[in-house]
Amino acid sequence: MITFERVSKFYPHGVNALKDVSVSIEAGEFVSIVGQSGTGKTTFAKLIIAEEHVSEGRVIIGDWDITNIPMADVPLLRRQIGVVFQDFKLLPQKTLFENVAFALEVSGALPSKIQQIVPQVFKIVGLEQKMHRFPREVSGGEQQRTVIARALVHRPKILLADEPTGNLDAINANEIIELLLKINSFGTTVVLVTHNREIVNSLRKRVITLDRGHLVSDQATGKYRL
Amino acid sequence: MILLQTTRAFRFALQNFRRNLWLSIMTIIIVAVAVFSVSLVAAINVLGHRALATVEQRVDVTLELVPDISDADTTAFIERLQEQPLVASVVYQSKVDALETFKQNHAGDPNIQNLLAELTDNPLPASVTLKAKNIANYDSILAFVDLDENAKLVADSKRDFKDSQLVIEKLTTLTNRVRDIGLLVSSVFAFLSLIVVFNTIRIAIYTHREEIGIMRLVGASNAFIRSPFIIESILYSIIGAGIAITVIVLIWQSAAPALHAFFFKDTTVNLGTVLQQNLWSIVGWQFLGALLLSTLSSTIATRRYLKV
Numbered sequence: 001m002i003t004f005e006r007v008s009k010f011y012p013h014g015v016n017a018l019k020d021v022s023v024s025i026e027a028g029e030f031v032s033i034v035g036q037s038g039t040g041k042t043t044f045a046k047l048i049i050a051e052e053h054v055s056e057g058r059v060i061i062g063d064w065d066i067t068n069i070p071m072a073d074v075p076l077l078r079r080q081i082g083v084v085f086q087d088f089k090l091l092p093q094k095t096l097f098e099n100v101a102f103a104l105e106v107s108g109a110l111p112s113k114i115q116q117i118v119p120q121v122f123k124i125v126g127l128e129q130k131m132h133r134f135p136r137e138v139s140g141g142e143q144q145r146t147v148i149a150r151a152l153v154h155r156p157k158i159l160l161a162d163e164p165t166g167n168l169d170a171i172n173a174n175e176i177i178e179l180l181l182k183i184n185s186f187g188t189t190v191v192l193v194t195h196n197r198e199i200v201n202s203l204r205k206r207v208i209t210l211d212r213g214h215l216v217s218d219q220a221t222g223k224y225r226l
Numbered sequence: 227m228i229l230l231q232t233t234r235a236f237r238f239a240l241q242n243f244r245r246n247l248w249l250s251i252m253t254i255i256i257v258a259v260a261v262f263s264v265s266l267v268a269a270i271n272v273l274g275h276r277a278l279a280t281v282e283q284r285v286d287v288t289l290e291l292v293p294d295i296s297d298a299d300t301t302a303f304i305e306r307l308q309e310q311p312l313v314a315s316v317v318y319q320s321k322v323d324a325l326e327t328f329k330q331n332h333a334g335d336p337n338i339q340n341l342l343a344e345l346t347d348n349p350l351p352a353s354v355t356l357k358a359k360n361i362a363n364y365d366s367i368l369a370f371v372d373l374d375e376n377a378k379l380v381a382d383s384k385r386d387f388k389d390s391q392l393v394i395e396k397l398t399t400l401t402n403r404v405r406d407i408g409l410l411v412s413s414v415f416a417f418l419s420l421i422v423v424f425n426t427i428r429i430a431i432y433t434h435r436e437e438i439g440i441m442r443l444v445g446a447s448n449a450f451i452r453s454p455f456i457i458e459s460i461l462y463s464i465i466g467a468g469i470a471i472t473v474i475v476l477i478w479q480s481a482a483p484a485l486h487a488f489f490f491k492d493t494t495v496n497l498g499t500v501l502q503q504n505l506w507s508i509v510g511w512q513f514l515g516a517l518l519l520s521t522l523s524s525t526i527a528t529r530r531y532l533k534v
Binding site: 049071072075076077078079083089091102103105106107108110150153154 | 227230231234436437439440441442443444445446447448450451
């Protein structure tokens, strides 16, 4: 599903975010990418959604080599990968429903399809009762669930979550992880980028550990090692 | 699908327009001023050319022929004049016609009528009235008239075109000077509006950076992300040009009588008709100009600040 072949990413001024990383993530897996701040976790995530391009090596998503993906094809790629970030990225002047519908609107979905899909994804994340509220009227955990709902509207094969619990308390964080596990159980590949030791240890799923840009560990049922 | 995406892009554009309302209004005013100043230059040009054409149409040269000229010489002379490439028209007036015209022109003057009744002979000469294709051609034509074979047939010539030529030269200089200044002012306003539209779109992009980020994240196409900003600038140009055109039509209509009295008195030129005849081409060119201006500036702004 996701293949990194000897991937390196260099930034100007001698910053090497990733060095010679080779890894393969299969369809339906739940993988945690862990490491301390500045170890290249977010660069790893950005390469998957083509927000960054590799300096060396190849990145393949499914059968699609996105190493030198043309700009015009990036939107097509991103419709196949749901993305969840730490800082929610919800529009405050839109209701939760409108925020999720927005993802479909800008992709050219018909209004009838929007009316059909949006309530479904809110049901998956357990927010169908609050979907007409504004972001300021719900908790941080509920905002993050809305973001997950938005990530699901294109029925992605991959869900990429970059520090999704970073702004949440322990209870809300656990609820989000439960939700990610639920989505994974439907067959969606989940890539969780985090530095939350408790969450990674409790998951008992595959863990890939990065340290200063190097892949230092890849365990099938791993723990947070650093 | 295209219709749906266009409708949504329009909705986002209107949203941008509303959220930065004052900025939008200022941009529209600048576009309107730019379009108005260009139109003013065009109007001055049109008026100047019409005025010049009117003055030029009134200029002619009358050559009085010698009293004893034969019919054969008259015909040959007229033919020679008509063959001249610089001559636009040659009108011959016989002695009889000249007398008839004179009588008609002074029909209300009993003294002249009495004087004419006492005359046994027709004292008026036959004449040829020349019009040149261009005011600058009169010198060459009169040089041709002054050649021996022609000069011996001409008794006298009314060569008053020099005064008219002077008037035309002054009018041409004035029109050209006003046009040059106008072009400079228009260029400044056009450049200003280019900068202002550019800046407005830049601010709109900055205001919507959050939405743009989310659009990118959820897979909106680059064209879809850019289109609301282009549409917004097109709105500025349409509204700006619309305001400018309305103001121009109102000013033209109220100023037409005064302009007519000043430039086109005793002529068939009708300024109202001139506007009616040219209105759609003026409107078309103004919209096109404003559209090009705003599309250019918004395209530069989106390419510069909207890295999608």
